[in-house]
Amino acid sequence: MKNYAGRILAGAAIASLALVAGPQIMAHGDVTPQAVDTSDLPDIGEAWLEENPYSGNTRAIEIGSSAYNQNCARCHGLEAISGGIAPDLRYLELGASGDQWYMERYRNGSSHDGKVYMPPFGDVLGQKAGWAIRAFLETKYTEE
Template sequence: MAVSSSLKALVAVGLLAGASVVWGHGNVTPQPVDTGALPDLGTDALMENPFRDGNEYGGLNAKAIEVGQSGYAGNCAGCHGIEAMSGGLTPDLRELTEWDDEYFINRVMNGTERGMPSFKNSLNQTAIWSIRSYLESLPKPE
């Protein structure tokens, strides 16, 4: 039985779309983040941002934002956009209100099946929470 050319084209488009999801992050090389001005938070995942005002290291919030801005630029902006303003292919991180701290740390450390890489072997927890602090400092979209 002959397969129609339109069915072949549809299958080809589907395969291309699937490949773009798999290769969506391209050849990602994590960039180091200088966290020397902040305390080492260890390896056991904290479930709340320690740099948020009112938390254990809240007095370091401004420094964490500065470190996080650099960390975000080197590790996240390529996919999530400058200042977290996504172009639409990845989530706009300023709008993710359902991402509580526990969800955030687990997502960044473990990655996703949809293409976000795991950063647990390339970014320490201090860098990850600094990036979270930076994201929280950005103005929300109007």
Template sequence: MRRHALHAATWAAGLATGLTACAIALAHGDVTPQAVDTHELPSLGEGWRDQNPYRAKDGSQDIAVRIGTSAFNQNCARCHGLEAISGGIAPDLRRLDNDCASMKDAAKKTACMVENDQYFLTTVRNGRSRNGAVYMPPFEGTLNQEAIWSIKAYLETRREKPM
């Protein structure tokens, strides 16, 4: 009798764990990357930029932030949180370049920002996986350069520590 009770308890625990995992996965909704309409932004060309071209205050920044907000909500918020405030599932992207914010030397701060831009671009383009498990899907081929940099422009408005 005990053996059957132990078997039933083990089976029930396994079922509960499986259902919890399914519920967590489904809570993120459709994680298929969504294309972003960037026709309002000037084309950045074929070659990938090594830093955010929409950081400059040249008029394209406002459009990029608007497009980036929508693109973030469509593609990133389900894991990184609404308004980039993570609930713990994925990194809080408001902190992406916190290390740069406290730097006093302008040249070092610029180099830090470029390094963060390159990390962001590589991560978004290629995604993240570990031991065969996909933690973030790759967006290259779905999001063009303009869309990716517009998301970064939006995230720069959400910074935890202002530059």
């Protein structure tokens, strides 16, 4: 009986906290895309490229890691290891065909039957940030 009363008190405490904290509790954190400072990266022009110009670039990988953690990890998981909500990005194909698939999703997002599964980031974060994130993801690649 004592254990049952303890559970009721604990539940009441959690419910009270939820009422007090209310809208300040966010399950996925701030989902507003976070700006990415790409000023340290070489300019790549305005036209969208089909292959990653920053592949293996140490500074791009650093910027991509930060950008990924701020904008992608909440769905795709820390270090690109998915918890099941979104695809595990460690398995993205390397090379030109992987670059093309990645950039298509990055630019246009993914939606099915009117439901948005991934928002488009191309116009929000830009091409340089996208390729920096891709450079970071290449360092996490693993075969199935």
